Amino acid sequence: MATVINAAGTRHDPRRWWALGALVASMLVLAFDTTILNVALPTMAAQLGATTGQQQWMADSYIVVFAALMLPAGLLGDRFGRRRMLITGLALFLGGSLLGSLAGDVNAVIAARAAMGIGAALIMPLSLSVLPALFGPDERGKAVGMITAASALGMPLGPLVGGFLLNHFWWGSVFLINIPMAAIGIAACVLLLPETRDPATPKVDIVSTVLTAAGLGALIYAIIEAPDRGWGDGRELAMFAASAVLLGSLVLRERRMPRPMLDMGLLTQRGFLLNTVAATLVMFVLSGLMFAVPTYLQAVLGHDAFGTGLRLLPMMAGLMIAAKGTQPLVARFGARTVVGTGLVVLAFAALLGSRTTVHDGYGFTALWLSITGLGFGFAMVPAMAGALGALPADRAGSGSGLLSTVRQVGGAIGIALLGSLLASAFRDRLDVAGLPGPVAHTAKESVVAAHVVAAHTGSAHLAASANTAYVHGMTLVLIVCGIASLVAALLAALLLPSTPAVLPTAQEETPAMVTAAADGGQ
Missing domain, CATH: 1.20.1250.20 (MFS general substrate transporter like domains)
Structure with missing residues (x-):
């Protein structure tokens, strides 16, 4: 294990640029992993039989966990060692990626994405927090610029890398690509990074962390499931109410804390x-x-x-x-x-x-x-x-x-x-007249499913209706986006x-x- 070294003792370590390279690779894989799945979702929907709601969960399970755990993850690194927790985050990200590449059904993919979200919540803040221990003020701007560039480059790289992999391999390859990069990051952290910590950091508030994750999870669940169950469904209303209670309790708790994890006073x-x-x-x-x-x-x-x-x-x-x-x-x-x-x-x-x-x-x-x-x-x-x-x-x-x-x-x-607005509009507009009940239900699950049904039944009308219905749903999404932007x-x-x-x-x-x-x- 590396000994704890103060900042002055590490700023001129000749290995610091190699260490930065590992951090850049970690940030790059996080950045393109957030967009790589968008290109993969239609293929995964066809091969796994995923509904629009399940596709939303494959995307959102990562984001919800990431958002809920980012603040406590940073505090864990400050208290128990940034290098140690960064290695832990990379290991979780690697394990989640391996699980995703081997997944055989939608639920396994959602679980894998959630595990990757835990790892990402550790990697993101801790990759940045170790920079002051590696670089002095004269070099820190350059180091920060390289990490920023990696994060920006990852956005357009995600769809390109994902598209290339899907054209040449199976859909699980969009997860498999993360494994060597995460492994390199772990090795570099073990060999090159100094250990730093700040024992004065506030303790991680487990109750607030649970309230955040549960409140956000209930809210996202209610929104995603609404097209299937209906917005007035009893379970939907209960989930919205539970989310309001949990998130309200979080705000009240954090406002009373002498050293809050989520500083609402900001x-x-x-x-x-x-x-x-x-x-x-x-x-x-x-x-x-x-x-x-x-x-x-x-x-x-x-x-x-x-x-x-x-x-x-x-x-x-x-x-x-x-x-x-x-x-x-x-x-x-x-x-x-x-x-x-x-x-x-x-x-x-x-x-x-x-x-x-x-x-x-x-x-x-x-x-x-x-x-x-x-x-x-x-x-x-x-x-x-x-x-x-x-x-x-x-x-x-x-x-x-x-x-x-x-x-x-x-x-x-x-x-x-x-996504729920799009799913509802698609289902309302899709013409499934003449199809048996179970087949019609399958076609309404997503535009990808509708095209699969159209191919099996030889129905050009269903394929055309699916395209029209999807574009109608996308139109509504864009109108809402436009209105939200004008209000902002x-x-x-x-x-x-x-x-x-x-x-x-x-x-x-x-x-x-x-x-x-x-x-x-x-």
Whole structure:
């Protein structure tokens, strides 16, 4: 076991860049693992017989666990050793990936994704928290920049890597790709990283952790199951009520704690609160779109998995271009103007996308996806920087953790709510006249299932109806996204601070800031 070494003794260790390489690999695999599944879902739905609700759970089980455990995971590393807990996180991520690659049914995939979420919750904050022990101020900006670049690169890499693997191997390969990278990360941590800890860190509050996970789980479960059971179903109402009680209890408990794990007092900072709301709404829209669009490209337009990954690049390119060009605009016009404009652009893109028809080719989709990416970038980056910039320096760490957690929750609710809207609209619009009851029920489970039934029955009418029904559902999702973006733009214009805010340069960035920025694709 490595001995505990203070920061001054490790900053000039010649192995520090090798250690950084391992951390970069860890962040890269986390980043592309959040988007790789979106391309795989249609294939997995066909081969595993997954309904739309089960597809939502395959995506959301990772995000819910990640969001619920990120804050306590960081505290565990501070108290018991960041290196030790980072190795634990990588091992859990490796084990979850192995389980996913061997899974034979939907429930096993959901369990594997949840295990990966536990590992990711440890990896994300702890990969960043070890940087001060490896690099001095003169090198830390470069190290932070490399990790940030890895996180940004992972978003477009996910669909491409996933598409390539699905075209050449079985669907489990999208999990198997994580195993060698996680193993390399574990070996590098064991051999290269110093152990650091902060015994003064508050203890992990088990009760608050359980309340967070149970409350979020009940909320997501209720939203995902609503299309099947109906929003007025007794179990649905009970789950919503349970979620409200659990999350309300969490807020009350944390407000009474002398050293809270989830610092709710940060929400009294107006700049932090409003920028966090803006960033969370953007994450809500992004997650919903990334759930709906890949299935449209594959099931409706007929592209294979790799072709789908390529066709998502316009959105990723727009996002990265906007993220790079945001700083001079914020310096000149102020964060409020840039965030508000980005949200208006995002609303325009979503409403433009809602004009998509079954007969449109990819060109129109590429157009509104590009504009969507620009809106995301111009809204997200200054909103996150503005949220963290509004915090006192001594609360930047807890603030970044709260921001990341709230944004992950926004992403999970985006997948659950918009996915449920899509599923309900698809079922209502699909024409299954003339099909036996059980066959009709199967066709209504998802557009992929409807195409499988159409192929078995030789029904061209069912296939055409499935495409029309799915595009109708996607249209409703895009309209909701557009309205949400317009509401967020109005809030930004009226309430965000008007003073110009310059985004940090690479040399000025802190690990706390990157914690918020690095999980932008999750």
